Amino acid sequence: MTTATHYGADALIVCDSLVRIYQTDDVEVQALQGLDLLVDEGELVAVVGASGSGKSTLLAVLSGLDAPTAGRARVGEWDLLAMTAAQRVQYRRSTVGFIWQQTSRNLLPFLSAGENVELPMAVVGVRRAERRRRAAELLDSLGLADRAGRRPAELSGGEQQRVAIATALANRPKVLFADEPTGELDRATGDEVFAALRQANDALGTTVVIVTHDSGVASQVRRTVAIRDGRTSSEVLRTGAGQPGREFALIDRAGRMQVPAAYRRTLGLRDRVRLELEQDHLGVWADDGQEEGGR
Ligand code: ADP
Numbered sequence: 151m152t153t154a155t156h157y158g159a160d161a162l163i164v165c166d167s168l169v170r171i172y173q174t175d176d177v178e179v180q181a182l183q184g185l186d187l188l189v190d191e192g193e194l195v196a197v198v199g200a201s202g203s204g205k206s207t208l209l210a211v212l213s214g215l216d217a218p219t220a221g222r223a224r225v226g227e228w229d230l231l232a233m234t235a236a237q238r239v240q241y242r243r244s245t246v247g248f249i250w251q252q253t254s255r256n257l258l259p260f261l262s263a264g265e266n267v268e269l270p271m272a273v274v275g276v277r278r279a280e281r282r283r284r285a286a287e288l289l290d291s292l293g294l295a296d297r298a299g300r301r302p303a304e305l306s307g308g309e310q311q312r313v314a315i316a317t318a319l320a321n322r323p324k325v326l327f328a329d330e331p332t333g334e335l336d337r338a339t340g341d342e343v344f345a346a347l348r349q350a351n352d353a354l355g356t357t358v359v360i361v362t363h364d365s366g367v368a369s370q371v372r373r374t375v376a377i378r379d380g381r382t383s384s385e386v387l388r389t390g391a392g393q394p395g396r397e398f399a400l401i402d403r404a405g406r407m408q409v410p411a412a413y414r415r416t417l418g419l420r421d422r423v424r425l426e427l428e429q430d431h432l433g434v435w436a437d438d439g440q441e442e443g444g445r
C-alpha cells in the first residue's frame with residue numbers, strides 16, 4: 151500500500167481524510183470530517199476557522215494528545231494512528247512543542263521564566279550547565295533576557311506567551327503547534343507573539359502551525375488554510391507578509407471543492423450548477439432551469 155508517490159510523501163505533516171468522532175452518551179459529534187492537509191518542513195502555516203470548526207481537535211491529534219477515529223496522520227516518521235502509549239510520550243518529548251491559548255496553562259506559576267524554559271530539558275536529562283545556557287540563549291533571542299528571573303505572574307500576557315514559545319522550543323522540536331496563542335491578547339501584543347513565532351520559524355527553521363479563529367492573522371503569514379466543519383476548504387498564499395494574497399480553493403481527491411459563501415451568494419449558486427470546460431479554465435453558472443438542446 152505504501153508507494154513512493156502516495157499523498158504527501160514529501161511533506162513533514164500529512165493529514166489524509168482525517169476523521170475524529172466524539173461519542174458522548176447518545177450524541178455523536180464529527181469534529182473532523184475527512185480533513186486533508188499537507189505542511190512542508192520549514193513552513194509557517196495558519197489554520198483559520200470559526201469556533202467549533204475542529205481546529206483544537208486537529209492540533210490535539212497532531213500533537214499526540216488525542217487519537218483520530220479514522221484516516222491517516224503522519225508527522226515526520228511518526229504514524230499518529232499506530233503509536234503505542236510509550237511512543238506517544240517519546241513523540242511528544244522529541245518532536246513537538248505546544249502553546250496553548252490560556253497563558254496560565256503554558257507555564258508553571260511557581261517557577262521563574264528561566265526555570266520554566268529549563269524544565270523540558272531537565273525531563274529528558276540535559277545537564278544543568280547546558281540547560282542554563284540554552285534557556286538564556288532562547289530567552290535572549292525572544293527579547294526576554296532581562297525577564298529570566300521573573301515568575302509568570304510578574305510578566306505581561308505577551309511576555310508569558312513568549313516565554314511559553316521559548317519553553318516549547320527548549321528541546322528543539324521539529325514542529326511548534328499553537329492553539330489560539332494570541333486569543334487572550336490585544337492586537338499589538340498579539341502581533342509581538344506572532345513575531346516571536348515567525349522568528350522561531352526563520353531563525354531556527356522550526357515548522358510552525360498556528361490555529362486561530364482570527365482571520366486577521368492571514369496578513370501575518372504566507373500561507374493560510376481555512377477549515378470549515380472539520381475540513382480544509384480554501385487557502386490563501388501571499389508572497390510576503392503584508393502583501394495581498396491569492397486565494398485558492400482546495401479540491402480533494404474525489405474532486406470535491408467548496409465554493410466560498412460570498413461567491414455563492416453573489417451568483418446565486420445553490421443545489422446544482424452548470425459546469426463548462428474551457429480550454430484553460432472551468433466555467434460555473436447558476437442553474438437557470440433551462441434544459442439545453444431541446445432534450
Ligand atoms: P475549535 O477549536 O475550532 O473551536 P474544536 O476542535 O474544539 O473546535 O471542536 C470541534 C467540535 O467538536 C465542536 O462541535 C465541539 O463541540 C466538539 N468537541 C470538541 N471536543 C469534544 C469532546 N471532548 N467531546 C465532545 N465533543 C467535542
Ligand code: MG
Nearest residue numbers: 205206207329
Ligand atoms: Mg479551539
